[in-house]
Amino acid sequence: MIDIHSHILNNIDDGARDLETSLRMCRVALENGINRIVATPHVRTMDNIDDFIRQRDNKIRILREKLTEENIDVEICSGAEVYVDDDIFFANDLTRLTINSSRYLLIEFAFRNLRLRKIYEYLDEVVRMGLVPIIAHPERYEYFQQDYEAVNSLAKNGVLFQLNAASLASLDGRQEFELAYSMAYSGLATFIGTDAHSLVHRSNNLSQMMRFFPADISKRNLEVMLRDGAAAVLADEAVPHLERKEIRKRSGF
Ligand SMILES: [Fe+2]
Secondary structure (H helix, E strand, O other), X not given: OEEEEEOOOOOOOOOOXXXXXXXXXXXXXXXXXXXXXXXXXXXXXXXXXXXXXXXXHHHHHHHXXXXXXXXXXXXXXXXXXXXXXHHHHHOOOOHHHOHHHOOEEEEEOOOOOOOHHHHHHHHHHHHHOOOEEEEEOHHHOHHHHHOHHHHHHHHHOOOEEEEEHHHHOOOOOHHHHHHHHHHHHOOOOOEEEOOEOOOOOOOOOHHHHHOOOOOOOOHHHHHHHHHHHXXXXXXXXXXXXXXXXXOOOOOOO
């Protein structure tokens, strides 16, 4: 499996606190069948992207060396989780922040108080840069939890979504679970990532978590979300097509 969203690098954001933690997270990943991890540290401001890239690439190099030294067969790829707000309209090209130098950019938004029209403006700006946005953990945003039609609208327009495994294992709360489940079941999400920050905070103990995934999500959807979708991104190819159905908020879920 491939983990497309991980704060595996140490001392660059609120992820792994030291190199030893990064290594232990890699061991846990491998034990859980993850052999490729995209390192996606937070980028919260567009001001110093050069510094960020220098620091990130240095951390990746050190971690890769350690992995080789310790015979841990996990591949680390470069990426970022880019926080998008109005600053994006003044940002330089974000091409250097994409996943594995592909066309795909992992982005996140404010967790509440964001209008759908604004989200479309942000997405248009990313597309204008020649990039394909992937919205990280949509199930965690309050406005999507309250308005499934907004998710349907974005999905209909071809927007790609990444769910957190912990949400699907109902570890992150009821609202998160309900939306994550609806999206996974209905083919609206293309990726599941761990969003691991440490050994305990949304750990990458993925196979353990998968035991708690709802059993009625199709095998094909899971294969795409856990592997084939991310494999296409890493290869900078078109992501596999999933049959999409609209989601509906159910009372008494
Ligand atoms: Fe994250």
